Amino acid sequence: MAFISVFDVIGPNMVGPSSSHTAGAASIALLAGKMIGERITRVTFTLYGSFAKTYKGHGTDKALVGGILGFETDDVRIRDSFNIAKENGLEFDFVCNNSDDEDIHPNTVDMEIVGESGRQLTVRGESLGGGKVMLTRINGVKVQFTGEYHALIVIQRDNPGVVAGITSVLSSWDVNIAYLRVFREEKGGLAYTIVESDEEISEKAVEVIKKNPAIQDIMLVQR
C-alpha cells in the first residue's frame, strides 16, 4: 500500500461539502486543465453514477468548472466558478449519463475539452474517495494517472525505440523517473507513455523528446 500521510487523514483542505463529490471533482478537472496546457474555451462534462444523480447538491458542477479554471480544492472561488467562467470566456455544459454499466466507477466524469488554439482533449476521471482521484482515459485510451508526481504524457506511434528515446533524453537532463508506463489500444497503433518523476521536468527536455517523428504530442503536467 502507498504511503498514507498525516495529511491524507487531516485533509484535504477543501471547499465543502464532499471530499469525493466536490474536492475530487475539482482535482480531476484541475489535472485535465493542466494537461491541455493552454486557456480552455469550452468543456462538456458528462457525469455518471452518483455524480449524475447528486451533482447539484454537492456542488460537483461548480467544482468541475473551478478545476478547469485552475482552482485548487480549497479555493473559495469554486463557489462562484460559473460567473468566473463567464468572465473568462469559458463555455461549459453538463450531460447526465444514467447508464447502469457496472464497469463505470460511481463517481466518474468525462470531459471533452477545447483549448483556445482549437486543441482538443478528452479525459475520463474517477473520484476514488477522500479527495483521491485517477484519470482513467485519455482520448479514449485506458490509462492510470493520478497527478501525484511531475509527469510527461507522450502520445506516440507504437514503434520500437520510442520509449528508449524518451528515457535517454530524460536521463541526460538528470530527471529521475519514479514510474514509467505505456498504455496502448492496439499493437502498432497509438500509445500513451506516462512518465512520472519526483523532480520537475524541464520544458527544454520536452522539446528534445518532441524531435522524434514518431511522437505526435507531449503534455507536461507539473505537480
Add this chain to the structure above:
Amino acid sequence: MDFHTAEELLELCAQGMSIATVMREREVTQGETDSVTVEERMKKALNIMRNSAHTPLTEVLPSTGGLIGGEAEKLNNNMLNGKNICGSVMSKALIYSQAVPEMNASMGVIVAAPTAGSSGVLPAVLFALEEEFNLTEKQLLDGMFTAGAVGYLLMKHASVSGAQAGCQAEVGSASAMAAAAAAAMMGGTAQQSFDAASIALSNLLGLVCDPIAGLVEAPCQSRNAIGAANALTCAEMALSGIKAVVPFSEMAAAMLRVGTKLPNELRETALGGCAVTPTGCAHNCRIFGGCN
C-alpha cells in the same frame, strides 16, 4: 521512523516519545520532507479548522440542500444566555461540532478529518479544550498529530469511508481520533490515548450512513455532535484510569467487520435509515425533483 500497528506505535512511545512526536518523525522520514514544512502544513490546517468552527457562530450559512444552517448560532446564543445544560466544555464542543458541518454544507473551506462529513468532530474537541484549559498552539498541533496517527491506523486497518463501512467509519473514526487527541492534550499517556480511541470506536459501532437526499447535511451534522461528545467522554474515562476492555487494534478490525456486514442501503446510498423516512423522501423530492 515508521509504524504499521498501534502496538508498534506504543512500543516506540515506550522509549519516551509521544504519539505526536512519532507521527511527526514518520511524516518527515516516510513522506521525504522536512519538519518545518510538516509543521507549517499542520498549522495551515489548524487555521482553516479555527475559521470554519467560528465563522458560523455569527453568520448563518445557507446549505446547498437547505436542510441545515444556523444551528451553531442558535447554540452559541443559548450559551451566551446562560441556558446551556451540558457544562461549558461540552457545550462549546457542541457549538463547534455544528459550526464546521454548516461551513462545509455551504461550500465553505474546511479540513476533512478524516472526511468532510465528519469534519466537525476534531475541531470541536480542539477548540473547546483550548478555551477551557488555555491550551497553546503547540498543544493543539500535538493533538492533531495524535489524531492523525489514530486516523492513519484506521485508514490502514479499518475504513474511513461511509460508502464502505457506514457512519461508524466516518464519525466513529473522527471520534476515536479526537478522543486520542483530547487524552494527549490533557496530559495522558500514549496508552490512554488508545484506550480513549478504542472506547470511542466501540461506542459508535454499527452507526449507519443514511444521508437525506444523499447530501452531507442531515443527519451528518448532528452526528458530529455525538462524535465530539463521545470523544470528550471517552478521553475523560481513559484519563481517570479506565482501560479499554478491547484493545484499539482489535476494535478497529471489529469496526471494519461490522461495516462490511452493513447492507448496501445503509452505506451512503441514501436508500435506508433517515433518508427513506417520509420526511427524508419529501426533502429528496423537493431538492432534486421527481419521486421514487
